[in-house]
Amino acid sequence: MPEPTASVCMAIDIGSNTLRVVVARCSATDFEILAADEALVRIGESVNATDTISPEKQALTISVLKKFQALAKEFEAQTTLAIATEAIRKATNRADFLQAIQRETGIEVHCIGGDVEATLTFYGATYAVNKLPQPPSQFGVMDMGGGSTELILAKNAQISWHTSLPIGSGWLHDRYLQSDPPTADDQSTARAFLRTYLTGLNIKSFPSVLFVTGGSANSLLLLSQRAFKLDDSVSILTYEDLLRCEGLLWALPAEEIARRYQLDVQRARIIAAGALILTAVLETFHLKEIHISSFGIREGLAMVYCREGEQWLQRAQQQAQVSQQTSQQLIADRELMDSTVTYHDDFVSTGRRLFQERAETMLSWRDEVLSQEDSEAVHKMRVASRRLRAVMDAYQSVCDPQKFKVAYQQVRELADILGPARDTDVMIENLHRQSENVSLAQQQGCEWLIQQLTNYRQEHQRKMEQYLQSLKDKAFLRRVMACLPEEEAIHGKG
Structure with a gap:
């Protein structure tokens, strides 16, 4: 009582x-x-x-x-x-x-800031951890939110390291997975971003037990229970469970997922992104499963208030500072500072290679787009631009902010001008297929709409050609590469 x-x-x-x-x-x-x-x-x-x-x-x-x-x-x-x-x-x-x-x-x-968010999340999650018959001595806590993800490592019920990642299920969905259901190209681009970003965290050792909180994680558990008859008493998702969720979410639109498995339709739209984030975490840190917790930051907030009263925020901030100092001391004790610098060098060097490869691939499709000989050229150039953006997203933290903003905006503009062309091509192609199996009156309606779309497509082609002809390869490459530090700066030369 x-x-x-x-x-x-x-x-x-x-x-x-x-x-x-x-x-x-x-x-x-x-x-x-x-x-x-x-x-x-x-x-x-x-x-x-x-x-x-x-x-x-x-x-x-x-x-x-x-x-x-x-x-x-x-x-x-x-x-x-x-x-x-x-x-x-x-x-x-x-x-x-x-x-x-x-x-x-x-x-x-x-x-609140990311450090305090991680601390409150830890308090909430460990309430559930401590209810286990044999709580692990080392474990991780991950709060996958819509706009950020808090990642915390703990030893003997104390935070040893934490970080706040500016990615979440809503953010990833809005950035990369706007098709319903997500296309194969969308999935590939999002995976490339996550793989690059998580590798850049350079976490040397990750515990084998990870507790995950957040709405998307709990919705994926619910989806697994309802779609794949997962035991309701089990709050664990394996890597295979997540892959099955992905397969379902790639195959069906959000409204169908929501109807079949009694989920909120808005939640159904974004849990595909949540599944991608979780599978990427398991792959990066070599985990076989995750423990889903319904306890999170709000429970942690209530617990801190119960212990500290009106000073709850100050105490949470102090604990966040202590955790940060502990994390930094842990790195120093393991003598990882030099290797971290070396890794940063390698990370940036890899970034320069990826920036150049992705930019050159994107530019290589320009002539075919202008010639209009390959109807898929617009699609391929658009996909290449999105993959370049994904790599730039992953490396933003080590880029020069102003130079990054300018280059990123140009890549975005290119994707925006390619988008309507590709979408119109798809609509025209679909209408041609539909007109083969409809009545004469419906065929006439399809032909009229096809003609309207074709006129729009031709007008947009002129705008697209004007933009692409003004895009100078060497200047564009210099602008993209200037986002990252020079090789001499990385290795301390010159």
């Missing part, structure tokens, strides 16, 4: 994909969840597109928070705690958003 001094608090997590709440009765030594709820708002979708939180997302967020307040009132919660994470951190109108929430609901939302 809870202690007599236990209080009831409501803890809210405003994430990039989802708003979640837990109402708990807790004290310094006891914790009991009374209620929980969530709503998929996808604030990150707006931020990824425009760098701002749209009025629609703000209004929806405030509406959801008012519903959460009704839940708190039902359980007579004395305290409301609220935090916001990656998408809100990145939004240029963050201050206005948080002020609007406080004005409309009275809730003060703390926009």
Whole structure:
């Protein structure tokens, strides 16, 4: 039974994909969840597109928070705690958003940094870990959110290393997997990004046990249970389970996945990205399975408040600093500093090779696009541009910010001008196929639409040719390669 001094608090997590709440009765030594709820708002979708939180997302967020307040009132919660994470951190109108929430609901939302986010996640996840019959002495915790992923390594129930990765299921979906279901090209590009990015983390030793929290991870567990008859009492997903999920998610559109397996349709759209991230993690760190936990940052927030009271944020920040120092000391104790520098050199050298290869491959299709002899040339050049962007995404952290922005924008412009051409070609091709099996009247309608699309395609071809003819190979390559440090700078020469 809870202690007599236990209080009831409501803890809210405003994430990039989802708003979640837990109402708990807790004290310094006891914790009991009374209620929980969530709503998929996808604030990150707006931020990824425009760098701002749209009025629609703000209004929806405030509406959801008012519903959460009704839940708190039902359980007579004395305290409301609220935090916001990656998408809100990145939004240029963050201050206005948080002020609007406080004005409309009275809730003060703390926009926390990645280090504090990792610390609170660890507290929540280890609550579940400690319930195991034999808790592992070393394990990892991964909170896969919509806009970021917190990765934490622990030894003897203490954080030994952590990092906040600016990638999440919503971010990966919006960046690479917008087709429904994702195409093979989309999958290949996203995998290339994840493989490059995770390799660049240079984690020398990874524990064999990994606990994963977050909405997409829990939805993938639910999908496995419903689609593949996974035991409901088991909260483990193997590498093979994730591959089966991928196969299903690549084959069916989101609405069909949602209908067949009773999932929220918006969640069904983004869990393909979650599956890609998890399989990439297992492949990179040679893991066979992951443990899915329903406990995460909101439970960690409530627990810290129960122990620390009104000083919860300061204490979480202090613990994050201690964890950071411990992580740095661990590296020093293992004498990895020199090898880390060497690895960074190798990583950047590999980046220069990949940047050049991907850029040259993209440019190699220009003449065929201009000649119009190969109808697939536009598609191949567009795919090549997206693969170049994927590598640039993975190396952004070691690039010169201003030079990266200029080069990345040019690659993006090229993809944007190739996109309508390719999409129109696909529509015309599909209409030709459909017209073979319809009535005469329908054929006439198809022919009219084909002619309209053909006219548009020819007009767009002129715009595309003008852009491609102005694209100078050598200047473009120099601009892309200038993003990364020179070889002399890498090796300390000259």
